[in-house]
Amino acid sequence: MDINKNLPAIECRNLGKTWNINSAKPFVALQDINFEVQAGEFVVLLGPSGCGKSSLLYLLAGLEQATQGTLLGFGEPISGTSPQRGMIFQEAALFPWLNIRDNVAYGLQLQGVSKAEREQRAMELLARVGLNGFALKRPSELSGGMRQRAAMARALALSPKVLMMDEPFAALDIQTRAKMQNYLLDLWQQSHASVLLVTHSIEEAIGLADRIVVFTARPGRIKTIVPVKLERPRNPRDPAFHALHDQLAELLADEVDRAFAEQEAAGAAAV
Structure with a gap:
């Protein structure tokens, strides 16, 4: 739009x-x-x-x-x-069954973005928040601050204006x-x-x-x-x-x- x-x-x-x-x-x-x-x-x-x-x-x-x-x-x-419009809550609302890269890419998947493109975009965002070395980890393997960084990356994946x-x-x-x-x-x-x-x-x-x-x-x-x-x-x-x-x-x-x-x-x- x-x-x-x-x-x-x-x-x-x-x-x-x-x-x-x-x-x-x-x-x-x-x-x-x-x-x-x-x-x-x-x-x-x-x-x-x-x-x-x-x-x-x-x-x-x-x-x-x-x-x-x-x-x-x-x-x-x-x-x-x-x-x-993206939303980030007090508790990082990440899917526990998905790794961090797939959590970040989830919204892009719903929009029909190809797997290669959404994984590339997710990795770029994880690098921006200092988590590119944790892409294949599950949320339970990350600290609270790292989970919130992943939540930020996921919110930004769709390039929200707000x-x-x-x-x-x-x-x-x-x-x-x-x-x-x-x-x-x-x-x-x-x-x-x-x-x-x-x-x-x-x-x-x-x-x-x-x-x-x-x-x-x-x-x-x-x-x-x-x-x-x-x-x-x-x-x-x-x-x-x-x-x-x-x-x-x-x-x-x-x-x-x-x-x-x-x-x-x-x-x-x-x-």
Whole structure:
């Protein structure tokens, strides 16, 4: 499908999502979401637990339908999944019975790409993420960070124009997480895709984003959007990095308190 790169890669207009909408206890996850992601832009979604960040990614990926508002991808309504939009989850969703090369090539196989071409493409991507020596290994033989690199390669195999990532590095140790962030930035700059990444980490948000979308506690609304004007690569010891960290921490403090209070109230009501 041809796309118009002069249009926003993602556009949300008055977007809302209510789970179990026809039940006795509907759950409002998102409300009045309005923002755009430009072609090639790196946007991070930051907010307290339960504020609807992951729900928004599912809507953008076409895995769920909005209950209100409009959602567009390059000017076209998003009504289902598309190879133009890739998704990476917190746990690397690799097929355990396939080796890493065939996992990466799986989407290409579904598209009818010849075996020789898809294997070549998979090997090129594995080389880009530093896994070309592990192509014939099964996922169980790889570390968590290596599995996430393989998941990135698989998502990029279809050359998506938008890549969505739901806390992809949350389960990794600090050192591996830092390495994975560097891999992600390299892949993003090579692919020219738009990226939307969900995280709870202020440091990760500042280290990666062009803009940071700060969410309120549930129902999730956009509290503010903070541009990150620091040059890459970003130094966490830079005073400007610390100043931005303090700004974001202050923006989130009340929202985190509200989220915890709501969770405690819900737990007490369930007893």
